[in-house]
Amino acid sequence: MERQVILNSQHFGLxxxxxxxxxxxxxxxxxxTVLIGLQPRGVNVLTRLKSKLESILESxxxxxxxxxxxxxxxxxxxxxxxxxxxTNIDFVIENKNVVLIDDVLYTGRTIRSGLDALLxxxxxxxxxxxxxxxxxxxxxxxxxxxxxxxxxDTLVSERVSVEWEELEGEDKVxxxxxxxxx
Amino acid sequence: MDSLSVEHLTGIKDLTKKDIExxxxxxxxFKEVINRPIKKVPSLRDITIANLFFENSTRTRLSFExxxxxxxxxxxxxSAASSSVKKGETLIDTxxxxxxxxxxxxxxxxxxxxxAKFLSxxxxxxxxxxGDGTHEHPTQALLDSYSIRERLGSVDGKKVVIVGDxxxxxxxxxxxxxxxxxxxxxxxxxxxxxxxxxxxxxxxxVEHDLRKALEWCDVANMLRIQLERQDMKYFPSLREYxxxxxxxxxxxxxxxxxxxxxxxxxxxxxxEITSEVADSDQAIILDQVENGVAVRMAVVYLLAAGIxxx
Numbered sequence: 445m446e447r448q449v450i451l452n453s454q455h456f457g458l459x460x461x462x463x464x465x466x467x468x469x470x471x472x473x474x475x476x477t478v479l480i481g482l483q484p485r486g487v488n489v490l491t492r493l494k495s496k497l498e499s500i501l502e503s504x505x506x507x508x509x510x511x512x513x514x515x516x517x518x519x520x521x522x523x524x525x526x527x528x529x530x531t532n533i534d535f536v537i538e539n540k541n542v543v544l545i546d547d548v549l550y551t552g553r554t555i556r557s558g559l560d561a562l563l564x565x566x567x568x569x570x571x572x573x574x575x576x577x578x579x580x581x582x583x584x585x586x587x588x589x590x591x592x593x594x595x596x597d598t599l600v601s602e603r604v605s606v607e608w609e610e611l612e613g614e615d616k617v618x619x620x621x622x623x624x625x626x
Numbered sequence: 627m628d629s630l631s632v633e634h635l636t637g638i639k640d641l642t643k644k645d646i647e648x649x650x651x652x653x654x655x656f657k658e659v660i661n662r663p664i665k666k667v668p669s670l671r672d673i674t675i676a677n678l679f680f681e682n683s684t685r686t687r688l689s690f691e692x693x694x695x696x697x698x699x700x701x702x703x704x705s706a707a708s709s710s711v712k713k714g715e716t717l718i719d720t721x722x723x724x725x726x727x728x729x730x731x732x733x734x735x736x737x738x739x740x741x742a743k744f745l746s747x748x749x750x751x752x753x754x755x756x757g758d759g760t761h762e763h764p765t766q767a768l769l770d771s772y773s774i775r776e777r778l779g780s781v782d783g784k785k786v787v788i789v790g791d792x793x794x795x796x797x798x799x800x801x802x803x804x805x806x807x808x809x810x811x812x813x814x815x816x817x818x819x820x821x822x823x824x825x826x827x828x829x830x831x832v833e834h835d836l837r838k839a840l841e842w843c844d845v846a847n848m849l850r851i852q853l854e855r856q857d858m859k860y861f862p863s864l865r866e867y868x869x870x871x872x873x874x875x876x877x878x879x880x881x882x883x884x885x886x887x888x889x890x891x892x893x894x895x896x897x898e899i900t901s902e903v904a905d906s907d908q909a910i911i912l913d914q915v916e917n918g919v920a921v922r923m924a925v926v927y928l929l930a931a932g933i934x935x936x
Contacts, residue, residue, distance in 0.1 A: 525931030
């Protein structure tokens with residue numbers, strides 16, 4: 445696999461800052477808005493956005509984590525069942541503006557599952573999608589993000605990984621391309 | 627990504643420690659699901675499950691049925707009392723007839739030990755044992771250990787005493803396997819006549835004095851006296867049993883520590899446990915019932931993942 449950094453740590457920070465201000469532009473003081481990160485990796489984006497937003501706004505932003513394992517459309521199509529992560533939504537989403545947050549938007553199937561999972565908690569006023577990376581080709585479903593960190597054009601054989609200082613040692617986005625000889 | 631090492635759940639004996647941990651981790655997520663406004667997930671919407679109860683049950687059957695429905699499976703119920711079993715049909719014939727109607731999974735309670743294993747080797751469906759005679763009741767043991775883990779943080783290193791009719795109890799046997807696999811120490815306590823002869827072979831301690839047993843343990847699991855399985859008199863009277871082995875507030879208050887009290891139900895109030903104890907904060911009896919649904923959802927979900935798609 446060939447590695448190529450497509451967003452380095454400096455631009456990574458700038459992108460997160462921009463996403464924060466875009467959110468504030470739409471949601472003002474977040475009094476009717478909640479942010480929900482999709483498990484597992486969307487939660488990393490959420491954690492970072494939450495701390496940035498709270499330091500800009502100087503008030504608390506309501507956040508939760510949502511696991512979509514039981515709503516996936518590939519149950520019994522995999523070798524082994526996926527073991528779920530924790531869901532943690534201890535607030536009411538009824539009539540709220542919900543921003544779903546994930547790290548990479550690709551086929552759109554995760555977001556489809558996320559929308560289903562979300563409805564088990566009530567009926568939000570509206571739902572938006574924020575993604576750090578939008579792999580814009582090969583979408584399987586009619587789903588688009590409202591807020592995008594960076595759009596990339598990739599092949600099916602390639603893989604995009606959003607990495608975090610807390611977990612992988614450095615903030616960056618890496619594109620993995622298989623070697624020419626396979 | 628992890629899957630269970632077994633195709634069917636016929637007994638705890640066949641499970642590994644890792645299997646039990648996978649079940650518990652999955653059950654954690656389902657416990658959150660059943661406390662939502664909408665307590666249902668769509669995972670098993672293309673699966674049909676038959677609950678075959680050749681023996682009476684209220685709690686286990688209801689718990690399985692709720693678990694299956696909350697996973698969106700289609701459920702059919704069958705009870706021996708109103709079936710062709712009474713007309714002389716064999717177990718295999720009964721089950722094969724039901725499977726011809728395209729059933730993917732069978733949850734079975736049967737009076738004969740080994741019935742679930744027998745079935746799992748002969749039919750083309752996943753089998754879950756919901757109690758086979760005096761042999762095993764794996765989902766009860768899983769929910770008991772899960773409840774201990776929830777209350778005490780972990781099962782490893784804990785001391786658990788199982789009190790009562792060990793001889794006729796599938797709950798006791800499954801619990802012994804499960805607790806030991808998770809690293810707990812197990813003691814059984816009851817009148818000599820209700821303790822199986824070679825129980826030490828399972829590596830459990832035996833105690834006939836309830837007070838000594840309680841002084842030793844962190845958790846006391848009080849079993850019901852199963853009068854319906856007792857073919858002879860094992861003790862002079864229920865009153866005498868209750869005097870020696872009944873758990874009362876007075877006994878608990880005398881102890882130097884606070885125990886966790888469990889009971890698999892149904893409770894005979896005033897026999898193995900007094901109302902005062904059963905309704906106290908130390909008792910986690912109703913938590914066990916709630917956890918039962920989450921644990922059964924986990925077992926059904928994990929086994930269903932292995933059902934082949936046509």
